[in-house]
Amino acid sequence: MPAVTYEHIKTCKQSGARLGKVHTPHGAFETPIFMPVGTLATVKTMSPDELVEMNAQIILSNTYHLWLRPGEDIIEEAGGLHTFMNWDRPILTDSGGFQVFSLSDLRNITEEGVQFRNHLSGEKLFLTPEKSMQIQNALGPDIMMAFDECPPYPAEHAYMKASVERTSRWAERCLEAHGRDDQGLFGIIQGGEYEDLRKQSAEDLTSLDFPGYAIGGLSVGEPKDIMNRVLEETTPFLPHNKPRYLMGVGSADSLIDGAIRGIDMFDCVLPTRIARNGTLMTSSGRLVVRNAKFARDFRPLDENCSCKVCASYSRAYIRHLIKSNETLGLRLCSYHNLHFLLTLMENVRQAIREDRLLDFREEFFESYGFNKADAKNF
Amino acid sequence: MPAVTYEHIKTCKQSGARLGKVHTPHGAFETPIFMPVGTLATVKTMSPDELVEMNAQIILSNTYHLWLRPGEDIIEEAGGLHTFMNWDRPILTDSGGFQVFSLSDLRNITEEGVQFRNHLSGEKLFLTPEKSMQIQNALGPDIMMAFDECPPYPAEHAYMKASVERTSRWAERCLEAHGRDDQGLFGIIQGGEYEDLRKQSAEDLTSLDFPGYAIGGLSVGEPKDIMNRVLEETTPFLPHNKPRYLMGVGSADSLIDGAIRGIDMFDCVLPTRIARNGTLMTSSGRLVVRNAKFARDFRPLDENCSCKVCASYSRAYIRHLIKSNETLGLRLCSYHNLHFLLTLMENVRQAIREDRLLDFREEFFESYGFNKADAKNF
Ligand SMILES: [Zn+2]
Numbered sequence: 167m168p169a170v171t172y173e174h175i176k177t178c179k180q181s182g183a184r185l186g187k188v189h190t191p192h193g194a195f196e197t198p199i200f201m202p203v204g205t206l207a208t209v210k211t212m213s214p215d216e217l218v219e220m221n222a223q224i225i226l227s228n229t230y231h232l233w234l235r236p237g238e239d240i241i242e243e244a245g246g247l248h249t250f251m252n253w254d255r256p257i258l259t260d261s262g263g264f265q266v267f268s269l270s271d272l273r274n275i276t277e278e279g280v281q282f283r284n285h286l287s288g289e290k291l292f293l294t295p296e297k298s299m300q301i302q303n304a305l306g307p308d309i310m311m312a313f314d315e316c317p318p319y320p321a322e323h324a325y326m327k328a329s330v331e332r333t334s335r336w337a338e339r340c341l342e343a344h345g346r347d348d349q350g351l352f353g354i355i356q357g358g359e360y361e362d363l364r365k366q367s368a369e370d371l372t373s374l375d376f377p378g379y380a381i382g383g384l385s386v387g388e389p390k391d392i393m394n395r396v397l398e399e400t401t402p403f404l405p406h407n408k409p410r411y412l413m414g415v416g417s418a419d420s421l422i423d424g425a426i427r428g429i430d431m432f433d434c435v436l437p438t439r440i441a442r443n444g445t446l447m448t449s450s451g452r453l454v455v456r457n458a459k460f461a462r463d464f465r466p467l468d469e470n471c472s473c474k475v476c477a478s479y480s481r482a483y484i485r486h487l488i489k490s491n492e493t494l495g496l497r498l499c500s501y502h503n504l505h506f507l508l509t510l511m512e513n514v515r516q517a518i519r520e521d522r523l524l525d526f527r528e529e530f531f532e533s534y535g536f537n538k539a540d541a542k543n544f
Numbered sequence: 545m546p547a548v549t550y551e552h553i554k555t556c557k558q559s560g561a562r563l564g565k566v567h568t569p570h571g572a573f574e575t576p577i578f579m580p581v582g583t584l585a586t587v588k589t590m591s592p593d594e595l596v597e598m599n600a601q602i603i604l605s606n607t608y609h610l611w612l613r614p615g616e617d618i619i620e621e622a623g624g625l626h627t628f629m630n631w632d633r634p635i636l637t638d639s640g641g642f643q644v645f646s647l648s649d650l651r652n653i654t655e656e657g658v659q660f661r662n663h664l665s666g667e668k669l670f671l672t673p674e675k676s677m678q679i680q681n682a683l684g685p686d687i688m689m690a691f692d693e694c695p696p697y698p699a700e701h702a703y704m705k706a707s708v709e710r711t712s713r714w715a716e717r718c719l720e721a722h723g724r725d726d727q728g729l730f731g732i733i734q735g736g737e738y739e740d741l742r743k744q745s746a747e748d749l750t751s752l753d754f755p756g757y758a759i760g761g762l763s764v765g766e767p768k769d770i771m772n773r774v775l776e777e778t779t780p781f782l783p784h785n786k787p788r789y790l791m792g793v794g795s796a797d798s799l800i801d802g803a804i805r806g807i808d809m810f811d812c813v814l815p816t817r818i819a820r821n822g823t824l825m826t827s828s829g830r831l832v833v834r835n836a837k838f839a840r841d842f843r844p845l846d847e848n849c850s851c852k853v854c855a856s857y858s859r860a861y862i863r864h865l866i867k868s869n870e871t872l873g874l875r876l877c878s879y880h881n882l883h884f885l886l887t888l889m890e891n892v893r894q895a896i897r898e899d900r901l902l903d904f905r906e907e908f909f910e911s912y913g914f915n916k917a918d919a920k921n922f
């Protein structure tokens with residue numbers, strides 16, 4: 167029995183979206199799901215208790231960042247990431263590849279791996295498929311990701327083809343190097359906006375029989391319709407009995423549109439990042455609570471929200487905290503935004519159960535304002 | 545019946561310390577007590593839930609800061625400070641005087657009040673006894689403080705005498721201007737290190753029959769033995785049936801030594817301020833968790849602590865968070881330090897009950913390291 171398995175519960179008759187459950191050594195989570203990001207073994211400003219309270223079922227952490235700080239050896243010595251950060255539900259770690267490609271200006275990609283500079287110290291580092299597996303084995307998450315190249319958008323077809331092929335070879339090396347059978351290793355499909363390369367990448371990787379597949383290289387600057395088209399062109403090549411993970415996506419519209427295209431898992435720093443700037447997702451759209459118009463607004467952030475922040479605090483108070491750079495302001499905004507996306511996915515799962523996800527999408531988009539001409543992404 | 549009353553429970557036979565209860569419109573708190581400081585209507589990094597969880601029975605907030613941000617009118621419109629910040633236990637606000645004297649370089653003291661510059665905007669402001677009362681009436685705490693002058697240490701006898709007499713006249717004006725009978729107004733005794741002026745100030749203020757008295761102008765840079773001497777010279781002039789509040793004191797040794805000298809209430813930003821730098825108070829003394837030696841130390845901050853931080857997180861994890869500037873690190877350190885002082889005062893109250901506060905002091909000082917020649921204050 168693999169460490170990570172997918173249980174399919176039902177398919178939405180209206181949309182084709184999948185309702186399922188992913189089983190891991192630290193328990194199961196329901197899909198489609200949003201995974202809060204805890205880059206440095208902490209979901210920014212939140213405590214694990216609060217994440218449990220809002221029913222976060224799985225969180226993500228970043229291999230690259232933990233490798234640099236505090237170092238995977240310390241986390242291993244602590245008994246792994248779960249013990250280190252006091253979180254006993256499932257954890258997924260990425261491979262480090264995305265940060266190597268996005269945070270480092272100076273990098274040199276070879277067949278062996280990637281040489282780059284530590285974004286904190288400037289020190290030269292070398293990351294390979296084997297090294298990524300060794301770090302992730304030491305960190306001990308339930309789900310690990312294969313080390314891939316994530317080319318920028320746009321990229322030439324020729325470059326992308328060479329990259330996809332190298333990523334497939336790296337995926338094989340990852341499987342070879344992965345040393346623990348209590349962790350599930352997911353493959354990552356690349357190929358940018360090119361249908362033929364997405365197909366090639368999907369076929370390469372599914373032939374290796376990973377317990378799950380991610381679709382990478384999206385939400386890197388391309389328009390939404392390209393993302394949706396790529397999903398539609400890629401998911402048909404993915405096995406039905408494995409979870410599918412769309413990396414780096416966290417705007418409400420994209421979560422719904424991804425679920426409709428058969429995606430099971432999502433992650434993004436968006437809800438916590440915008441929260442720290444006093445920007446909230448609410449049932450009636452985006453709300454920038456630091457704006458002056460909320461100074462005497464004693465209503466909750468979102469009158470339709472059931473979170474504890476909306477039960478106890480006013481916009482006026484939260485605005486005051488954010489304007490005064492008080493930590494509690496960041497906490498309250500982060501809590502509400504995470505709760506908002508987790509609840510959204512609960513509602514998505516309920517809509518799948520009721521075979522009405524397209525209707526739900528319409529209602530949600532209308533209320534949020536995504537149907538407006540000048541709609542923002544979140 | 546005054547809004548705030550003191551119920552004396554017992555006097556420690558060994559030390560003379562008082563065990564009591566202060567009744568307020570938002571419930572009672574036990575004394576001697578430590579009051580966490582919530583400068584801007586939030587105890588830095590903490591949520592009200594967490595303060596309740598650690599059994600903070602009363603908190604303090606700062607009139608000067610709230611006057612500037614968000615403005616007392618907004619807090620009044622919210623229904624007062626309790627509603628605004630979601631805290632339904634007792635609140636005490638200071639008068640603004642201390643900040644006017646400590647934060648503003650340019651100030652001009654007249655009989656009428658103090659002209660000074662807003663430390664944020666540079667704008668000229670004027671604070672008077674009447675204005676301080678008006679703001680505190682709008683904020684709506686259970687306990688308000690009279691507007692006083694807090695001269696620096698050291699100050700000449702002649703200056704201090706004139707200041708004490710003006711503070712007494714201001715106290716009368718405060719009583720006159722105080723407009724709500726559901727708030728208790730405390731007088732503040734000044735006089736620096738001068739026994740005759742402390743006596744004069746105490747006699748002036750007690751003649752005005754406030755429901756409680758603070759001792760101000762201490763912990764402003766004078767040696768500990770001077771503080772203790774001043775307390776011994778001042779408390780005999782204070783009525784037994786009113787609470788006594790030593791302002792701005794929060795180091796563990798001073799809390800115990802203050803209680804022994806008949807003090808009931810204390811406040812200080814110390815536990816949260818040092819927490820944000822990764823410095824902890826523990827049963828065996830000061831611990832600077834950001835130090836390298838804790839990188840692989842998987843023990844709790846304090847093995848004798850019953851707080852939830854010490855139950856769930858290691859020094860190594862908290863060090864990692866602090867080194868990485870992660871908010872959760874500030875939260876966990878602040879929580880532990882506040883819990884430490886609140887628990888200390890619980891233990892002080894228990895020692896009074898058992899007539900053994902001097903023994904408790906000896907044990908605590910020995911374990912904390914206050915008896916060492918190079919002992920730090922916290
Ligand atoms: Zn909410």
Ligand SMILES: [Zn+2]
Nearest residue numbers: 849851854880
């Ligand atoms: Zn503790």
